[in-house]
Amino acid sequence: MIHLHALQQLYVNDCRNIEALPTEVMQRLHSLKELDIVGCDKFKLSSGFQYLTCLETLAIASCLEVEAFHEALQHMSTLKSLTLFPMAFFIAGGIL
Numbered sequence: 555m556i557h558l559h560a561l562q563q564l565y566v567n568d569c570r571n572i573e574a575l576p577t578e579v580m581q582r583l584h585s586l587k588e589l590d591i592v593g594c595d596k597f598k599l600s601s602g603f604q605y606l607t608c609l610e611t612l613a614i615a616s617c618l619e620v621e622a623f624h625e626a627l628q629h630m631s632t633l634k635s636l637t638l639f640p641m642a643f644f645i646a647g648g649i650l
Contacts, residue, residue, distance in 0.1 A: 558582040568593040573619075577602035584608065591617055604629040613637040 562585050566572065573596045580602030588611040591597055597617040603626035610632055614620055616639075627633065 559584050561586055563588045565590045566592070566594060566597075569597075570595050572597055574598055574600040575602060577605075580605045587611065589613070591615075593617070595619065599626045601625075606630060608632055611635040615639045 558579065559582060561583060564583070564586060566575070567590070570593070572594050577600060580600075583606060586606055586609055589606065589609060590611075590613045592613070592615045594617050596619050597614075598619050598621070607629060609630050612630070612633060612635070615637065618640075620638075627636075
């Protein structure tokens, strides 16, 4: 298995068919501080986000399947920056 303990930044861009980051991978991202997920049309938040306890910056853009954030965010006590744009739940809820 790949060792990801020291990885601090992860960028996932234009992976149109990715639905989630595997939980077994997210469990190994102990040092991840920045995560950008952009243009991943089918991406959804998974329970694996609870393992990103060192995350400081989270940017999710143009991922139209992403819905509820409250469950994922409750484990991110070190989060300093959150960028979300545009999301289907913003549009459906009349926020955008």
